[in-house]
Amino acid sequence: MLEFFTDLRSYAFLQYALLTGVLASLACGIVGSYITVRRISYIAGAIAHSVLGGMGLARYLQQELGLKFLSPLHGAVFAALLSAIIIGLVTLYGKQREDTVLSAVWALGMATGIFFIYKTAGYNEDLMSYLFGNILMVRGRDLAVIAALDLLIVAVSLLFYNKLEAVCFDEEFARLRGLHVELYYILLLCLTALTIVVLLQVVGIVMVIALLSLPAATAAYLSRKLWHTMVIAILLSLLYMVAGLVISYQPNLPAGATIIILAGAAYLLVLIFKPLRRRKT
């Protein structure tokens, strides 16, 4: 385990990985808390999977059509925001079956991604890192994009904290107080989309939903204010990410999976011990 810390000084990729973990936990704790209290983690799941479409397309354009300035990360941002807005508009105004729409966005996004990745050289490796993430592969250039997204997410979430909280707690009352509830709902989905892009770097498409829900759900059990939930969720996800990195480094375990297992175990522990504690008091 100590090897991680000695290597940390000499390898830039480890420093990038650690920094990614810190940035990701900020967005994860804040937006994950909104998602958890508003109970829309299934929407987050659909957005996350649809992102593969954008990543695959961007990779294809970059490798096969020579648009070198593009990277899968750009594709991910585009696809995530597009899915968030589509899902938001359809669930608000569409009068469709919501689960059908989510399944469609989920599966179509993945299908598009697999289609383009298949047509791009070296697809196996790409596909695996998109699906399961690889925090050790984050490059300096990606880190700048992640930091910018993070700043945007944190700033918007905090600036509109009161309104987002009210819309999550009691949408009807917020509407009666003159808030444009639909707009805040779409804003929340867009924040979710950008947070997913940040978290993808850590755990990949398939496991993103765990990081968005488990730390915040655990934190919500331990707090009575939404912003306390956020702070605890940030600290918890930071703990999971750093511990996951450290534990997985030397035995060469998958970092993303290790992080998720830690998060899941902590959630289960709180679920089991919370009722015991309550009985005592």
Added chain:
Amino acid sequence: MEKQVVVRFEGVSFAYNGEPALTDVSLRIAEGDFTSILGPNGGGKTTLLRLILGLVKPQQGSVQVLGQSPERARSRIGYVPQLTHFDPLFPVTVLEVVLMGRLGRSGVGPYRQADLEAASAALKEVGLEGLHRRAFSELSGGQRQKVLIARALSTWPSLLLLDEPTANVDRLGQQNLYELLRQLNAKLTIMLVSHDIGVVSKFATHVLCVNRTVYMHPTRELTGEMVSELYGGNIALVRHRDRIEETAAAPRTQGEGGCGDA
């Protein structure tokens, strides 16, 4: 001097997808009235509230609240929804819930000092001044209902609308709530949906009987026959410990008309 009309319906009809909920409703609620809305579930009580709040628009007729359209008057209506509407796991304190009443007035960023003062004053008014930092979900039903009333008060309303404030509240809590509402009635016009007829006859000045049509009565004219006709049968005219709604509203065989025919 003529009292100001707070709510005015003129020939209002509303249907959900062709299914009529309210037909040709005309009514006037005057300033200072304490009006109780009675009627079976599905009879149109909620629709009536939603029309007043401007959440739905009448297909025929017109609704005016405080001399304006419901949308424009909305900021002067304090609305208290049913308790079942809330997520018991939501991490939020009493003070934070009450502060939500200040939303329309605050800009981006944190609440201002004036908002905090208004929220504290509202909590004091409902008698919960010591409970600012308690979790909303830890409170009893009656206390939670008071928090929601405080939230409505912090909007500085002229009209208070409550949707079944005593459902899920124990008997002592109900007494307490009605006493509070009676005090608030000194400065506010109050309309509430309730099945609690025994209490209603003690506090309300008027009763609206809603079953697709609406009839208004001064409370002193309300008789047991009118009520049982409205609910379509043997309703118990006693105060139930809780779950009033189920006992009172189960029979729905009655057609239109209700207690207006009496």
